[in-house]
Amino acid sequence: MRLDLPGYAPDQSINSGVLKVAENVYRAVDGYRPVRDFLAGSDALPDTFNGGAAFISTGGTSYLLAGTASTLSRYSAGGWVDLLDTLTVSQRWKFTQFGDYVVCVNGGDTQEVDLLAGTAGDLTGAPKGTSVTVVGDQVVIGQADGDISLVQWSAFNDHTGWTPGVDQSGFQPMLTGGEVMGLAGGEFGIILQRQRLVRMSRTGDASAPFAFDEITPNVGCASKGSVAQAGRSVFFLSDRGFMACEDGQVPVPIGNEKVDRDFQAQVPRDEWERIYSGVDPRNTLVWWMLPGIPGKIWIYNWTLAGLDSAWTMATFNCEGLFSGFTSSIDTDNAGITNTDADPALTVDDPRYSGGAPRLFIVQSKMIGTMEGLPLRGRIETGFYEFTKDRVARLRAVRPVGDMTQAECVLDCRQRLGDPEKLRTASAMRDSGSMPVRATGKYVATKLTIPAGTQWNYIRAIEFDAEAGGLR
Numbered sequence: 355m356r357l358d359l360p361g362y363a364p365d366q367s368i369n370s371g372v373l374k375v376a377e378n379v380y381r382a383v384d385g386y387r388p389v390r391d392f393l394a395g396s397d398a399l400p401d402t403f404n405g406g407a408a409f410i411s412t413g414g415t416s417y418l419l420a421g422t423a424s425t426l427s428r429y430s431a432g433g434w435v436d437l438l439d440t441l442t443v444s445q446r447w448k449f450t451q452f453g454d455y456v457v458c459v460n461g462g463d464t465q466e467v468d469l470l471a472g473t474a475g476d477l478t479g480a481p482k483g484t485s486v487t488v489v490g491d492q493v494v495i496g497q498a499d500g501d502i503s504l505v506q507w508s509a510f511n512d513h514t515g516w517t518p519g520v521d522q523s524g525f526q527p528m529l530t531g532g533e534v535m536g537l538a539g540g541e542f543g544i545i546l547q548r549q550r551l552v553r554m555s556r557t558g559d560a561s562a563p564f565a566f567d568e569i570t571p572n573v574g575c576a577s578k579g580s581v582a583q584a585g586r587s588v589f590f591l592s593d594r595g596f597m598a599c600e601d602g603q604v605p606v607p608i609g610n611e612k613v614d615r616d617f618q619a620q621v622p623r624d625e626w627e628r629i630y631s632g633v634d635p636r637n638t639l640v641w642w643m644l645p646g647i648p649g650k651i652w653i654y655n656w657t658l659a660g661l662d663s664a665w666t667m668a669t670f671n672c673e674g675l676f677s678g679f680t681s682s683i684d685t686d687n688a689g690i691t692n693t694d695a696d697p698a699l700t701v702d703d704p705r706y707s708g709g710a711p712r713l714f715i716v717q718s719k720m721i722g723t724m725e726g727l728p729l730r731g732r733i734e735t736g737f738y739e740f741t742k743d744r745v746a747r748l749r750a751v752r753p754v755g756d757m758t759q760a761e762c763v764l765d766c767r768q769r770l771g772d773p774e775k776l777r778t779a780s781a782m783r784d785s786g787s788m789p790v791r792a793t794g795k796y797v798a799t800k801l802t803i804p805a806g807t808q809w810n811y812i813r814a815i816e817f818d819a820e821a822g823g824l825r
Contacts, residue, residue: 355740356754357799358814359385359733361663364616368736369770369796375734376666380639381655385755385813386733387637389653389668391726391805396429398719400436404460405447406714406721408678411454411469418678418714419456419467420721421447426458426465426474429721437467437474446579450486450493450539452513457493459483464495466513479516481506484578487539490556492522492563494543496534503528505537505545505554507564522563528552531574536581538588542602546575546590553602573597573605582631582640582677587656589640591626596642598656612663613652620650632677634713641713647671670729674716730805733812737770737796741821748792748819751779753801755812758782761802766794793822 362376379386401422410416418429419437426438426447445461456467457477464480467473483495483506491511498506506525509515518524528534532548543554543564551569573592575581580591588599595614599605609617621629621644630643638657644650649672658664712723740746751762762779777792799815 355817355819356814357735357738357817359812360735361612361661362665362667363612363663365611365613366736368798369738370736371738372663372736373733374736374798375732375800377732378668378670378729379731379733379812380637380653380666380668381658381661381664382811383658383661385811386666386731387811388728388731388803388809389666390724391729392670392672392715392717392722392724393726394717394720394722395714396721397433399427399434399716399721400425401719403674403716403719403721404443405449406674406676406678406716407447407449407456408676408712408714409449409451409456409469413470415469417456417467417469418721419449419458421458421460426467428467428472430472437472438465445484448484448486450488452488452493455513457486457495457513459486459495477514479514480508481516485534485537485581487537487543489539489543489554489564490541494537494539494554496537496545498525501527502533503531503547505534510560510563522560524563526564526566528566531568531571535575535578536590538581538583538599540583540586544569544588544599544602546581546588548576549574551575551599551605569599569602570604577626577629579627579629580631580642582633582642584633584635584638584640584656589631589654589656591629591642596652596654598659608654608656608659609665613665617652630674630676632675632713635677635711636713639713641668641675643672643675645673649673668729670717672715672717673719676714678712678714727806728803728809731803731809731812733799733801735799735815737765737767737798739796740817740819743795745793745795745822746797746819747822748790748797748817750787750789750818751799752785752787752816752818753782753812754814754816755809757803757807757809757812759804759807760788761804762788762790763800764790764792764794765798765800766792767796768794770796787818 363372378389406420427434443460454469458465464477466477481498485496493508498504509521509523531550536546538544545552575590596609597605642652648669651668655664779788779790
């Protein structure tokens, strides 16, 4: 009997035909793939990570930036160089690129980074803010100058012009909807408030360059750090659960009856502002992280929204994450050799050329990518009846995947409310089969793939089972 692995949906009952655990894996169209271990790409930051970003200049050079409570640093020649120090940063760093400049907000004075010159300083005249993006040809800042409901934008095609009424610069108080929690940009903007979403559209009128249209009056963003953007799609955490707003249209729930209740049971409301979010562009995944030792990460594959569930989880030590591009590294000046952290790498490896889209993870103040060996993977099914109203006798279990090592435990019960009755399968044979002797009317499978085991996919579990008696 073959069981194609269903979606991960811990919000549902234990015998509803879903996975109850999908840890350190992510959803793919043909099953599940491994989440790999952290691979450091930098030395340690001077202080605790408090926001990061990566950008590519018009000259093609990529820059990795990271902020702390007192510094803004750039990764260069194998180490961190402080562009700004002796700062007092009260909130998380947020960044947006405008040409060869990066505008940086953190609740204090707004900064700019000159990508070509490699320098940074105050952006004179710009308001303080907690979120920033670019809509069309203008920079937009949320919670401008401490007003939690105010949005302000720069002059047309000029990130340094902030005088309202001059060259299309202006501001808009959001009189309803509560605090501005985040911004998303592009051809149009999305203003995420505490109780609603608003679309910010260009008008072509120099005297009133933007129009503001309410998208929804009863769904808002409940965590500033939860806002992640992938193209024209914006993902965020609301009081109702995880949401996706596509093309500026009414947001749709993506975690309802899948992970929303489980997330809220694990993460108290007063912890929601600790959340980091980011996009893994290579694997079309959105990650929501609660940092910790270990941290917890909820992973959603936005291209598989039509499946029964596109969710999984990961657990590993982590301090933050962000989306961006790999930094260009001068391997000669950085002193990198083929025997450094990963002996398999050469100094000509594409990892050092920069500009590749990545999801960056922060661990022990170091920034890196999840490109190591696979983490310990766990998949647990709900309870299944292999033979309707009859006891099933199981002789073997075989994972359908390319792993050569796995551990399997079966929970075999006569009634769903009975205590656990565990049976451990033998080690995997060369055939891929794992012998076991177990009987039960309801059977749940707990499969573990050890950390460091090389594998690329798992799509199903096959059982050697036959019908037994009624009890």
